[in-house]
Amino acid sequence: MAEKSDVIVIGAGAAGMMCAIRAGQRGHSVLVLDHAKTPGEKIRISGGGRCNFTNIHAGPKNFLSANPHFCKSALARFTPADFVAMVDRHKIAWHEKTLGQLFCDDSAKDIIHMLLDEMRSAGAEWQLRTEITGIEKTDGGFRVSTSEGTYDCASLVIATGGKSIPKMGATGFAYRIAEQFGLAMTETRPGLVPLTLDPVLLEAIAPLSGIAAPAEIRHGKTAFREALLFTHRGLSGPAILQISSYWREGEGITVDIEPDVDLLQHLKKAKQTNGRQSAQTALAEILPKRLAQYLTEREGISGNMADLSDKALSRLADAAQNWTVKPSGSEGYRTAEVTLGGIDTSVLDSKTMEAKAVPGLYFIGECVDVTGWLGGYNFQWAWASGFAAGESL
Known part of the structure; x- marks a missing residue:
């Protein structure tokens, strides 16, 4: 019974x-x-x-x-x-x-x-x-x-x-x-889950694995301002986990690293005060060194700050603070x-x-x-x- x-x-x-x-x-x-x-x-x-x-x-x-x-x-x-x-x-x-x-x-x-x-x-x-x-x-x-x-x-x-x-x-x-x-x-x-990247982009950002930085991650009208973490699979950290619940496959997200800093103004000031330094060095005063190196190389920006146009500096600032990334997927229920x-x-x-x-x-x-x-x-x-x-x- x-x-x-x-x-x-x-x-x-x-x-x-x-x-x-x-x-x-x-x-x-x-x-x-x-x-x-x-x-x-x-x-x-x-x-x-x-x-x-x-x-x-x-x-x-x-x-x-x-x-x-x-x-x-x-x-x-x-x-x-x-x-x-x-x-x-x-x-x-x-x-x-x-x-x-x-x-x-x-x-x-x-x-x-x-x-x-x-x-x-x-x-x-x-x-x-x-x-x-x-x-x-x-x-x-x-x-x-x-x-x-x-x-x-x-x-x-x-x-x-x-x-x-x-x-x-x-x-x-x-x-x-x-x-x-x-x-x-x-x-x-899956929700609150790390996002993965396609093999080409993943290989390009491989040197960034393990780097964390404050960021604002945006998707449509939704934005979260917390830490971003680069991993060997793609992107993680609280800001990415948050946005993952709103993101759908095939869509892009916008990455703004160090959102509380006006990066363009920082670069312009660095150009005026120390024009002989490289853009990578100036950027590394705000961003992690490996990330600064990746972004300057990706944008093809080299030489002394004094020789760079404001347009080039704007492009570099945008690379860090208005970076559109299209994840290929998520890590799934295993880590969600x-x-x-x-x-x-x-x-x-x-x-x-x-x-x-x-x-x-x-x-x-x-x-x-x-x-x-x-x-x-x-x-x-x-x-x-x-x-x-x-x-x-």
Whole structure:
């Protein structure tokens, strides 16, 4: 005979654990199932092992979705301040880094332990190393068949994430369940991911591998100002990861290196004050030496500054600050931090995360077509959507 719970949550990640906590606090019997050996694996590796657990600026403007209004309800009802209050209650030390990003002082494991303690206090149970082999609708709710037995529940919450970082156990499980119940999906693709370059350009910039510089990366009307990193595969760094969620194959991006510096004015001044130096030397006062060498050689600019026209200097400044690059692709789900797209928000209730056509079935977290920027936003969506579902159960 199948074991019975009020609520089964499939997925012991950020969203799933938060949902289990809130559902348990509301008096429901809750069972969390996951195929992983340990809970919260993505939490553990996030933020360099210190977990960028939220962002104090998190709001609808920081999320991508076919329906930009969908996330508003959940984000408003469980805010970064609400999560910080939980962190403070557990006496976990934290600090703010740039752009409102909050990190643990010590370890991401502190957040996992906190969530497990909260689940324990709420009476929620969890079972790991459990493969889900089937889900079916029953008169009383749902039946979940697993490698460890069969479980019945009145409400079923899918919190298994997207396809990003498959080595951490990510699969398209949530999408298969949505398909099984006839729920619409939007196109999925890797997000917050390094971009790759075609072999010709990659060979040309090979000497730049490992160089980082402040940059503004633009795509259409969207721009991010953070670090740019040249790699042996192409372009990475926070600014590139951010823009990757907006970029589509076949499109170009504009790279502006050292955007806070008027490079043309710097070069003109260098020409006046020390006309005997080379353009490469003058450029290297602002840019990394190898990058300065690459750009001057690429633009065919040599000789003393005094002999260079303002037009040549303008071309050189543009090479660094108005550089159009056409990526050939991305590194894919292997290194993507998130999955863009997913369960179409039109089939879900924005207040409860319940599937409108399948009462008792909920989808939360990354598997839904709501994707945050880099910097703690996706964790905030996990907490908020998990809380919204837990609150409505």
